Amino acid sequence: MSDLGRLVAGRYRLAERVGRGGMGTVWRAEDELLGRHVAVKKLHVPPHLDDDEIRTLHERTRREARSAARITHAHVIVVHDVVDDEGLPCIVMEYIPSVTLGDVLAERGSLAPAEAARHGLAMAAALRAAHDAGVLHRDVKPANVLLGHDGRTVLTDFGIAVESGTPSLTRTGELIGSVRYLAPERLRSAEPSPACDLWSLGVTLYEAVEGRHPFERGTAMETAYAIATEPHAPPRAAGELAPLIEGLLVKDPEHRTPAHEAERLLRRAAATGPGTGTGTAVIDPAGPASVPAPAAPARRDGRGTGRRAALWCGSAAVVAGCVTGGVLLWPGDGGEASGARPATGASRPAVPPVPxxxxxxxxxxxxxxPVRDGWTRKNLPGGDVAYIDPTGLVGLRVNVAEFAGSDPVEHWRRTEESQTRRDNPGYERVRMAATTFRGAPAGYWEFTFDGKARKFRAVEMAFSDDDGTQYVVYLSAPNERWKQYRPVFDAAVKGIRLDG
Structure with a gap:
């Protein structure tokens, strides 16, 4: 009997089968409560499994939902719900009209290096967000990369992901994941690590530009042996991606290219070459961690770089409390907004026009x-300047301070975050990381919190000039309108002029 038209959990009506994998079938469904399209993944239960194996499958499905739900990132699939259907768990996710990278490679054979790099950059950003959340994907491959019709590249299928602090669902000696994309250390029964996901990213990139697997042999056993012991043929069509692919396919995980360097090389490769016409957009609200360098430090006066309270908490009044900290990069354009004073010895980049x-x-x-027309300037205590939109709910804050410390990310994690959680009900960290901004050390902090009448989202970037001056830019806006107002923050930081 076909599932088409069935109502799952009294709410999700199955409308079209859009995918089928080893662990389940994915349907496009209509959410009859909210009137939106969703994707519903239904679990497969082979008839020969015993009760313990069925319980393991159920738990893996629940873990898939939990793993993906722990990650807030534009390039990671969004999980809405887990429901029961005839005794089987189903995952309800966002529906993305798309094809998989595997489908595209099957049809086209290979991709141009710049196009592959743009997809790879999105994947790397998604993996970095997952690893920061304590989640290893363990099954990165072209079939698990969605290329949305709207330009998004999304990593999906966390069905065998593992979270830190959770017991294993695998038996001793059992290999989990697609053998063709397993890292050599996993074939030697080593514990999974973020480096394993980076190996899989390298295999995926190799396959994308070369049109073939780097270790393909006649059988799965021979392929596994080649992965573990044999060298791969150097990529011939990778262009700017070649150094990265070689670095990701190093068999020793200790010497494999790390995530921050992978993102830097992907960003550079994505910026080269002719347009591909795919429209792939790398949407990285946190920005990739270019180098693990110290970011802008706390102030000398002991106040720290941020008194973490909402600037705008549901009313037009500006509250004196503010936020500080984080760093933003723009993967789509090399991660560095133009116009800031470059580091010593570097040439000054072109300043983009005011939008x-x-x-x-x-x-x-x-x-x-750049600041939006019609926003009102207000001088805040401590020398901060805020620009408030006409509703009084959205504001851009700017601060210039003397350089006075070492690593603000460490400081935020040790002291500022606990204060923010105390002072802002409902505080949840979205992203906090050290990175670079136009070649200078920087840091990034993005989070959500509850205002009096609505949920807010905040993002902040801090970086230091080569003379030691610290610059901070911060935006707070209602969470439900974040997509509308986030570009205000991006325009401000991209358009920074120093000595202006």
Whole structure:
């Protein structure tokens, strides 16, 4: 009997089968409560399994949902719910009209290096977010990469992901994952690590540009042996991606290219070559960690770089408390906004024009940046300047301070985050990381919190100039309108002028 048209959990009506894998079938369904399309993944239970194996399958399905739900990132599939259907768990996810990277490679054979790099950059950002959340994917491969019709590249199928602190569902000696994409250390029964996912990313990139697997042999056993012991043929069509692919396919995980370097090389490769016409957009709200360098430090006056409370908490009044910290990069354009003073010895990059609907607002300390027309300037205690939108619910804050410390990310994690959690009900970290901004050390902090009448989202970037001055840009807005207002923050940081 076909499942087409069935109502799952009294809410999700199955409309079209859109995919089928080893662990389940994915349906496009209509959420009859909210009137939206969703994807429903139904578990497969082979008839020969015993009760313990069936319980393991059920638990893996629940873990898949939990693993994906722990990660907030534009390139990771969003999980809405886990429901029961005739005694089997089903995962309800966002529905993304798409094809898989595997489908595209089967049809086209291979991709141009720049196009492969753009997809790879999105995958690397998704893996970095997963690893930061304590989740290893363990099954990175072209079939698990969705290429959305809207341009998104999304990592999906966390069905065999493992979270830190959870017991294993595998038996001793059991290999989990697609053999063709397993890292050599996993074939030698080593514990999985983030480096294993990076190996799988390298195999996927090799396959994308070369049109073949780097270790393909006649049988799965021979392929596994080649992965563990034999060298791969050097990529011939990888262009700018060649050094990265070689670095990711190093058999010793200790010497494998790390995540931050992978993202840097992918960003560079994505910026080269002709347009591909795929429209792939790398949407990275946190920005990749380019290098593990110290970011802008706390102030000398002991206040730290941020008094973490909402600037705008559901009313037009500006609260004196503010946020500080984090760092933003733009993967789509090399991760570095133009216009800031470069590091010593570097040439000054071109300053982008002020976008339409914005004006250049000048601050003390030689800083100028684009601000939306019609926003009202307010001077806050401590020298901060805020620009408030007409509703009073959205604001952009700017601060210029003397350089005075070492690593703010460590400081945030040790002290600032606990204060933020205490002062802001419902605080949840989205992303906190050290990175670089136009070649200078920087840090990034993004989080959500509850205002009096609605949920808010905040993002902040801090970086230091080569003379030691620290610059901080912060945006807070209602969470449900975040996509509308996040570009205000991006435009401000991309358009920074120093000594303006």
């Amino acid at each position: 339409s609907g914005y004006h250049l607002a000048r601050q003390e300390g030689g800083l100028a940046l």
